[in-house]
Amino acid sequence: MTNPQPILELSDVHTYYGNIHALKGISCSIPKGDIACLIGANGAGKSTTLMTIFGVQRASQGEIKFKGQPIEKLRPEKVAALGVSQTPEGRQIFPRMSTHENLEMGAFLRKDKSEIEKDMAWVFSLFPILKDRMRQLGGTLSGGEQQMLAIGRALMSRPELLLLDEPSLGLAPKMVEKIFQTILEINKSGVTIFLVEQNAHMALTISGTGYVMETGRIVLTDKASALLKNERVKKAYLGE
């Protein structure tokens, strides 16, 4: 692989929740423009990895670099300002704000009003249903709409790297397909995507690189297409 400089690089990252050693030395690198996915079972540390990248959880050891710049000591708002964006697990939108207000919150760090308007229009073109729901409170949207809103909100900061935490969680299969199609579309517009998923099949299908995580460690790294054929992955995550 002749990689350009990776947009995100983790080397030997450790994270603790109190005494619990959640990440035990994670290393990975995500090439610019790629879709990378991290698959694994419940409690493997997938969400923790994203939270550590974003600085919500502090890494106790190791290095995290975004575009070559170390970010492991930065607070979340600083990481966001650099061009990283994340959708939280379980569609955590602001339930008592309207769809429009939710999207506005996504652009919280930006001040360029006309550009924000453009991005809002882009989000509405990706998810036309959100435009119809513009004045509706976030909490009254359906599950799929909430997930769209969470992704839309994350895009409103105009990120270079988008971290998605289980976008398929609790959605109907049809809706999952729609969300993944949109993820591909977002990627085509130039946003690098790091996807955390339990739905391994879907995630590996759209990804370039895949990582498999087990109890705080990355146990397999390969091209996603190769992982789809890997016996171990097939057995454990694809149910074949």
Add this chain to the structure above:
Amino acid sequence: MIRQELKKLVVYGFFLAILLIPMLGFRTTTFEPGRAFKTLGVFMAVLVLNFVVKIVRSRKKKDVGAQKPPLTERIGERINRFPRIYTLGGLLAAAAIFPMFADNYMIDVGITCLIYVCLGLGLNIVVGLCGLLDLGYIAFYAVGAYTYSLLNLTYGVSFWAALPLGVVLGMVVGCIIGYPTLKMRGDYLAIVTMGFGEIVRLVLNNWDSLTAGPNGLFGMKRPALYYPSFAEDGFGWAAYYLKSLPALYYCILAIAILTIFAVRRLDNSRIGRAWIAIREDEVAAELSGVPTTWVKLLAYALGAAFASVAGAFFAAKLSYINPNFFLFMESCIVLCIVVLGGVGSIPGIIVAAFVLIAAPEVFRGLQNYRMLAFGGIMTTMMIIKPEGLIPASRRRRELHEGNQLTPKD
């Protein structure tokens, strides 16, 4: 419908009887069920009336078909249709001429109401906007009051000069309590803030050398207006101390109006939106780039600042303070104002402050039953209008519209 309501009536009556007969019926020597039944009768009369009204209404509903919006909302709509400037001007004019028609007692109640308006609006920042349940809010009120009192008694600092110092000190104390509680939420936060409120009161109570302990401080100067004077020794500034109740009333009215403006601006600002985002979902707010630590500390600090101003005025008005003015009960009353008025709603909080502070005065005629009536009203209010007297538009949508929109998927 009728059967259901009748059933409710019986259950309520039974419940009230259990509650009231032992409470009012037993005397130390005799058993007087008559007293209890008299009271029970009053309550039951109210319930029966409610029953009749409901039945009549349900009949009407069938006739008309469409349901009319509730009275308060209709009044609200009327007010909204009326040009805003007239409404505000009218209210302001009414507030301005109030002391000319009221006696001293009424003005005094009015002043207390306005102090609580300031407190309610300040707590609204912390509880209503940022969603941090603070049960020790009165501590900041105490800080403001003691700051002014000590500065004035020891160094002769005037009210207006002490005010900014009190605000700064209030904000510092706000941050001191805010910082350790940053990671806490809900019940834990409530308990810690409650403890903090008590700590402040106990410190004031026991630090004899500084605060004179339970004896309190007295002899603080009233706020003054300064005007140029050309007395014997040439040009100078003369002070006119606001000693009369109407003068003090206008002073706190001005402070309250400034507070209302400030809180309105904050509500619509970027910071206001960040507060609401934190209240809604802290992790999501953090992921949207809200610097949650600073924004939360700012909520504590600004809430404390408004309480501090109110406290300084309180000390100046009374010229006497002691730690017993700052009991936990006061924190509760301020919290009640915020909840009763409608969390996050500025007009609601203003109305609630007047209702909650004036109501116990109005009920004075009921003597011992004063607080019972007060509690009854509070409970009834929370049952029939959980979103508050004048709900913030956001809350109203949540509690009413939310029911109609059933999520699919």
